[in-house]
Structure formats: C-alpha cells, structure tokens
Amino acid sequence: MDRRTFLKASAMSATATALSVSSFAPLVDAEENTDVKFDEVFDVIVVGSGIAGTTSAITAAEHGNKVLVVDKMNIFGGTSLVSGLNFSCVGSDEQKAQGIKDSPELMAEDMRKVSDDYGDPELALTVARTTERFYHFLKDRGIVFKQFKQLGGHSVARAVWAGGGAYVIRPLHDYIQKNLSDRLTMRKRCKVDDIVFKDGRAIGLKVRENYYFNFDDPEHDDETNKTGKVKYIGARKGIVFASGGYCRDKKLLGAESDILAGTNSDANPGARSGTLKMLMKHGAQAVNLSLFRLAYPIPTEDLMWGMLINPEGKRFVNEFGNRNTIGMTILKEKKKFDGKAPLLIYDQTGADNFHDKQRFTLSMEAKNGYEGTMYKLDTLEEVAKFFEYEPKILKKAVDDYNAAIDSGVDKEFGKDFTQMNGAALKKAPFYAMRLTPKCTYTPGGVRITKEAQMINSQTGELFEGLFAAGEVTGGVHGAMRLTACSMPDCGSFGLISGDNVSAMKPIDL
Known part of the structure; x- marks a missing residue:
C-alpha cells in the first residue's frame, strides 16, 4: 500500500x-x-x-x-x-x-x-x-x-x-x-x-x-x-x-x-x-x-568511533553516515542473515570519545532498553568467542579496518578517518554489542x-x-x-x- x-x-x-x-x-x-x-x-x-x-x-x-x-x-x-x-x-x-x-x-x-x-x-x-x-x-x-x-x-x-x-x-x-x-x-x-x-x-x-x-x-x-x-x-x-x-x-x-x-x-x-x-x-x-527516524541504544553520532561487521565478519557501511542510511543497511543485512544483527566494536579510545557518556554507561549497566546492552571484553579473542565469530575472521576484519585507518583512506565506504580522534580497534579493552535499529x-x-x-x-x-x-x-x-x-x-x-x-x-x- x-x-x-x-x-x-x-x-x-x-x-x-x-x-x-x-x-x-x-x-x-x-x-x-x-x-x-x-x-x-x-x-x-x-x-x-x-x-x-x-x-x-x-x-x-x-x-x-x-x-x-x-x-x-x-x-x-x-x-x-x-x-x-x-x-x-x-x-x-x-x-x-x-x-x-x-x-x-x-x-x-x-x-x-x-x-x-x-x-x-x-x-x-x-x-x-x-x-x-x-x-x-x-x-x-x-x-x-x-x-x-x-x-x-x-x-x-x-x-x-x-x-x-x-x-x-x-x-x-x-x-x-x-x-x-x-x-x-x-x-x-x-x-x-x-x-x-x-x-x-x-x-x-x-x-x-x-x-x-x-x-x-x-x-x-x-x-x-x-x-x-x-x-x-x-x-x-x-x-x-x-x-x-x-x-x-x-x-x-x-x-x-x-x-x-x-x-x-x-x-x-x-x-x-x-x-x-x-x-x-x-x-x-x-x-x-x-x-x-531510526535510532539506536547509543547515539547515532557515536557509532562513528567503532566498526560494524556482519555475521560473515565483513564491514558493510560507513559508520559515520546518516542514521537512516545506516539503519536501513543494517536491516537489509539482518534480512540476509536470518535476523542476526551485526556487531559493533569499539576500543578504549573510541569509548572515551563518546559524546553522550550517560547513554554509554546505561548500555554498560544493561539499563538501555531492549537489545541495548554493551559488553566489555579484554581481548579480540574474547569478543569473537562471546559473539560466536571465528577468531581468524574477526581478526582479519579488525586488521583490515586498522590498516585503512592508518592509510587515512576508507576505499570501501568513504568514512572520514580524519574525524576519528585516535579511535581505531587497537587499544584494549574492547566494547561490543549487537546493533539493531529501532523506530x-x-x-x-x-x-x-x-x-x-x-x-x-x-x-x-x-x-x-x-x-x-x-x-x-x-x-x-x-x-x-x-x-x-x-x-x-x-x-x-x-x-x-x-x-x-x-x-x-x-x-x-
């Protein structure tokens, strides 16, 4: 209709x-x-x-x-x-x-x-x-x-x-x-x-x-x-x-x-x-x-500090993009993978960069609504185990992302790395959550x-x-x-x- x-x-x-x-x-x-x-x-x-x-x-x-x-x-x-x-x-x-x-x-x-x-x-x-x-x-x-x-x-x-x-x-x-x-x-x-x-x-x-x-x-x-x-x-x-x-x-x-x-x-x-x-x-x-208007448990403006990967361990979107563009892309990815949401990962620097620390804290304390909980993990291996990713696949995704940041150019999705304020996926611990947009x-x-x-x-x-x-x-x-x-x-x-x-x-x- x-x-x-x-x-x-x-x-x-x-x-x-x-x-x-x-x-x-x-x-x-x-x-x-x-x-x-x-x-x-x-x-x-x-x-x-x-x-x-x-x-x-x-x-x-x-x-x-x-x-x-x-x-x-x-x-x-x-x-x-x-x-x-x-x-x-x-x-x-x-x-x-x-x-x-x-x-x-x-x-x-x-x-x-x-x-x-x-x-x-x-x-x-x-x-x-x-x-x-x-x-x-x-x-x-x-x-x-x-x-x-x-x-x-x-x-x-x-x-x-x-x-x-x-x-x-x-x-x-x-x-x-x-x-x-x-x-x-x-x-x-x-x-x-x-x-x-x-x-x-x-x-x-x-x-x-x-x-x-x-x-x-x-x-x-x-x-x-x-x-x-x-x-x-x-x-x-x-x-x-x-x-x-x-x-x-x-x-x-x-x-x-x-x-x-x-x-x-x-x-x-x-x-x-x-x-x-x-x-x-x-x-x-x-x-x-x-x-x-799609929204997330954490502010859209703070997605930029992290990396989004689908269940195959691949990036699929510019994390520094429009909230609805990101959200619709996530929904399409979920449809491809039988409803399984992508993974959002930050390092410590990324977490420190958050504009809205109050909502970050709510997510860490499991007080941020449905599917709004974020988890703190000491290593990427722990991230992979917790979210059921093959460790080698997750490590490759992280290495490729960090290499792109070091080069200063995101050839795949055009993310503006000059705005990252030091955030990458290098400094442990790591913070991760399944990310699903909501209306x-x-x-x-x-x-x-x-x-x-x-x-x-x-x-x-x-x-x-x-x-x-x-x-x-x-x-x-x-x-x-x-x-x-x-x-x-x-x-x-x-x-x-x-x-x-x-x-x-x-x-x-």
Whole structure:
C-alpha cells in the first residue's frame, strides 16, 4: 500500500457516526448533529498524557480552565515515560554559567541541516524560541536537571538531562495532584473514538471509558477492540491532541517501506495510527508520513568511533553516515542473515570519545532498553568467542579496518578517518554489542501552524477549536529529527497549545 492508497483507505474506513461528522471531512458524506447531549463538559480536553499533553494541560489549567486529560492506556505518560528526554535548550542556566553563546536561530539551523529541507522551518524556529520558557516551566514545577551535554549535530552545548522520562513526567503529574486537582482531571483507559462538531467548530469528543488496550493483539486493537462504555464529553473552548506517534504501527510503517515492518520499538505499545486516521477522516492535513527516524541504544553520532561487521565478519557501511542510511543497511543485512544483527566494536579510545557518556554507561549497566546492552571484553579473542565469530575472521576484519585507518583512506565506504580522534580497534579493552535499529519516533503527522492549530486539507483554513502538539504533528523536523529535539518540540507546542486553546471564546454547552 502506498501513501496515497493509505490516505484514501484511512478516510473511507472510518465510518462517521451521526453525532460526530465534520463538514471538512474528505470522502465522508454526512451531517453534523447539533443535538448532542454531553455527559460531562470541560473548558479544555487534552488527548494524551505524555510531555506534550501534560504541558498543555497544566498551562490551560493555570490559565483558569477546567481541564480533562484522557489517555487510552492504563498508565499515564505515554512514550515520554520511557524516553531519555534529553532536552536541547537555548538560554538555560547551564549555558549561561559556561558563557556559551547560542541563539534560537542557530538551533533551528542545526535542526534544518539534518532535515533534508522537509518540513516547515518556521515551526522549528518556533520550537527553538520557546525552549527557554519551557526550561523554566519545568524547573518551576520541580524538575531537576542533572547533566549538561554537548551532543552530536549541535553547534554548541545546549542539552540538559533530568535522568530520563520518569524524572520529568512523574514530578509534573505530582505537581498536578498537589496544585491543580480542583481544575485538572486525568483519566486513564479512556479512548477517543471521534470528534463532535457544531457549525464547523470542535465542541467535544466521543470516548469509551473503562477501555482495555488489547496487549495480546495490539496490531488490531483499533479495528477490533470494542471494550468500554461510550460517553460524550464537551469542550467549551477546544481540544488539544497530544496523542503521540505511530512507530508501533507496523502496518503503516510497512506500507511506506516494507523493511520497516521488521523494526522493533521501545515506544508505548499504544503508539499506533488510530487517532491520526480519525483526524484525517475529518480533514486534518497529514504531512511527512513517508518519513521515518531510526535510532539506536547509543547515539547515532557515536557509532562513528567503532566498526560494524556482519555475521560473515565483513564491514558493510560507513559508520559515520546518516542514521537512516545506516539503519536501513543494517536491516537489509539482518534480512540476509536470518535476523542476526551485526556487531559493533569499539576500543578504549573510541569509548572515551563518546559524546553522550550517560547513554554509554546505561548500555554498560544493561539499563538501555531492549537489545541495548554493551559488553566489555579484554581481548579480540574474547569478543569473537562471546559473539560466536571465528577468531581468524574477526581478526582479519579488525586488521583490515586498522590498516585503512592508518592509510587515512576508507576505499570501501568513504568514512572520514580524519574525524576519528585516535579511535581505531587497537587499544584494549574492547566494547561490543549487537546493533539493531529501532523506530522510536515518527516525523509525520497532522500539519499545524506556529500557534499549534490544525489545518484543514480541503480548504487550507484552520479548524476552529482543534490544536495539536508533540509527535502527533508533522512538519517540525523533516527527514531527520536532530538528537534531543523531541523534548523541546513537545514542550514548546505544549505551552503554545495550552495558551491558545485557553484564549478561545467559550461556547455554551
């Protein structure tokens, strides 16, 4: 299935109910029902409880609104809860303490350099300009940043880190309970099925409460899971969709690129395309669905210090290349070798060169997710034995690699050895791991403006009362998302959507 077929099928497969039909909906022929009786009414409804949704909800509540957060899963936090959440920020206290000169324009340009000029550069600049506000938003609500980092792809050091997603999401949810419980309600196991419109404005949601995600058959959950009790919830001001991406949706990923259907993911099991399809049914413009972002347990920028070899003991790629090019090449190699992943090896100098020592340490401590463990071995013979390579074959691969480094020219793959900073495979001990790319982020989603408003694909106009933030959106990052730029994207548009949904004139429901 190609993208055009997917878009058409998505719109046609989602049959509109009498209570939730938009005049904007492509390929959907029905009328609005203006006689909906809501079971509950709030000022603002936020769909999703990850960093984007949580930020938007807190912002809207602190503007004085009665807010409801709904999440279909049985645990709050979405993929944010298990993500590293490195945060690229312009103007942090850490930057200022070190006298680092930075600007939103420089950060946006760093993002553009890896985007292949897909997406909207104004959205990236909006993110960069909002990072300092988001930084103080987090600190003022109890988030403590533990490390300050210079990460690959960034012109200057600008990444702060709180210790991982749990160290951001949980304090924010604790803050809600302690300070906003009178006006911010959070409801798990509440799945959104549709949007209620009146006179072209989004005024509520059709949901199912007490819904149970089908962990036994997640691929078909959206199509076959009928659990939960239907309710209609009104929104006097508007609705913010912060429902995340679709990197667990192998059917959609495979429709864009067959080989992606074989990728794994550490994302939330509910990271699928059901909500995206529903929004598209109502006319939301989807962009960049054919793009993808592969990632690794260690930073892509730190692959360069090592050597990748396939199960036959042969190099097959430039380790200093594009993350998706490397990842797709690895997936093809795995397919050739019955699913067996290639081996990544570093020497001590290579390990010392890592940009992100925190993630290196997590891998060494077996705390870096599925297939994310790295092993320290004293000799190449031990590496060969541990990973079941013929010692002579492994030694030849290493000798050839070292000889190429000594010559200064990588005739096979064009790796720039001038950037290696002394790294080769000469200085024991050695560090090695099986390397498999994962799809942990999807750049595609609904198109938004700088004000976080959704755009109607049929008219090019804005949907009244509909906003979006975070990974459910597309167009911010383009072909590649720069390391540590998902967190500022989610936070910035979480703040912006919270502000702008609050500014909507309420309607009487």
